Amino acid sequence: MAVSTIMMQKPSWAGEPLRRQWPLLFEASRRKNKTVADALDDDHWLTDLRGRVSPQLLLDFVALRQVVRGCNIDPQVEDIFRWKSASGVYSASSAYALQFDGSAKSPLRHIWPAWAPPKCKFFMWLLLQRRVFTADRLLRFRMPNQYFCALCRRNLETPAHLFAECPWSREVWERSAFSLSYPAIRAPDADDLALSWAVSKLAGTDRRAASLTILVAWELWRERNRRVFCNKELSVSGLVHLIADEANSWVLAGARHLVRRE
Ligand SMILES: [Zn+2]
Incomplete structure (x- = not known):
C-alpha cells in the first residue's frame, strides 16, 4: 500500500493507521513511505501493488478504494504529524499512558495508591498473590x-481462612468496624474469596476503607506471628484496641482521611 501511515493530512480512519487496517495491502505495496498526496496523485497507489492477488487482498483493495474515494483530500495541503492521542497533540502524560496501551491491568495496582506504611502495603501485595507464609x-x-x-x-x-473465614478473625473485623465507626470494613461474606473481597475494598474510591482494610489485615498477620513465634497472644478485645491505637498513629503520621467523622 502506498499510503504512508504517519505522513497523513487527516487522522487515520477509525482511529487506526492504514497499514494496520489493511496489512495485506501494506505488505503488497512497493512504496511504503509515500505520502498520502503522492499516493493519491493519479491513483499511483494502485500501480504500486505487486504480487499475487488473493481473494482477501481483493476485498481489502475494494474497501480501501471506497475509503479513498470518500475522502476529500487537498493535494496542496502539507502532510502533518499527529500524535496518537485523543487531541492529536503530544504531552508527557499521553506518552506515559501509551506505554500501557493493550497491557493487562493487575488488581495489585490498587494497593500502591492507598495510604499505609510501605511495609503494610508490601504485605498486602504478597497476600493478594497468596504468597504469605501461611x-x-x-x-x-x-x-x-x-x-x-x-x-x-x-x-x-490458608490465606483465605486466616483473613476471611476464621471465626476469630471475623470477630476482629466486625468489632474493628464498630470501634472505628466504619462499617465498610466489616468481615467479608462467607462465600467471598478473601482476596477478591480485599481487592474490592482497595479498588473502590473509598480511601478510608482501603487504608483500614490494609491495617486490619496487617494486625491480624502480626497477631498470628505473635502466637507462632513469641508464644504470646492478645484477646479479640486487645487486638481491636491495638488496631484503634494504630489507626490513630496513622492519622498522626499524615492519614488525615482516617479521622473519624461523627
Ligand atoms: Zn482460624
Missing part, C-alpha cells in the same frame, strides 16, 4: 509449620 504454603515447601490456624486452632491455615 501453613499451607509452608507445607507445600516441606517447611516446619503448625498446620492449624494460630487464631482459632481449628482449620488448616
Whole structure:
C-alpha cells in the first residue's frame, strides 16, 4: 500500500493507521513511505501493488478504494504529524499512558495508591498473590509449620481462612468496624474469596476503607506471628484496641482521611 501511515493530512480512519487496517495491502505495496498526496496523485497507489492477488487482498483493495474515494483530500495541503492521542497533540502524560496501551491491568495496582506504611502495603501485595507464609504454603515447601490456624486452632491455615473465614478473625473485623465507626470494613461474606473481597475494598474510591482494610489485615498477620513465634497472644478485645491505637498513629503520621467523622 502506498499510503504512508504517519505522513497523513487527516487522522487515520477509525482511529487506526492504514497499514494496520489493511496489512495485506501494506505488505503488497512497493512504496511504503509515500505520502498520502503522492499516493493519491493519479491513483499511483494502485500501480504500486505487486504480487499475487488473493481473494482477501481483493476485498481489502475494494474497501480501501471506497475509503479513498470518500475522502476529500487537498493535494496542496502539507502532510502533518499527529500524535496518537485523543487531541492529536503530544504531552508527557499521553506518552506515559501509551506505554500501557493493550497491557493487562493487575488488581495489585490498587494497593500502591492507598495510604499505609510501605511495609503494610508490601504485605498486602504478597497476600493478594497468596504468597504469605501461611501453613499451607509452608507445607507445600516441606517447611516446619503448625498446620492449624494460630487464631482459632481449628482449620488448616490458608490465606483465605486466616483473613476471611476464621471465626476469630471475623470477630476482629466486625468489632474493628464498630470501634472505628466504619462499617465498610466489616468481615467479608462467607462465600467471598478473601482476596477478591480485599481487592474490592482497595479498588473502590473509598480511601478510608482501603487504608483500614490494609491495617486490619496487617494486625491480624502480626497477631498470628505473635502466637507462632513469641508464644504470646492478645484477646479479640486487645487486638481491636491495638488496631484503634494504630489507626490513630496513622492519622498522626499524615492519614488525615482516617479521622473519624461523627
Ligand atoms: Zn482460624
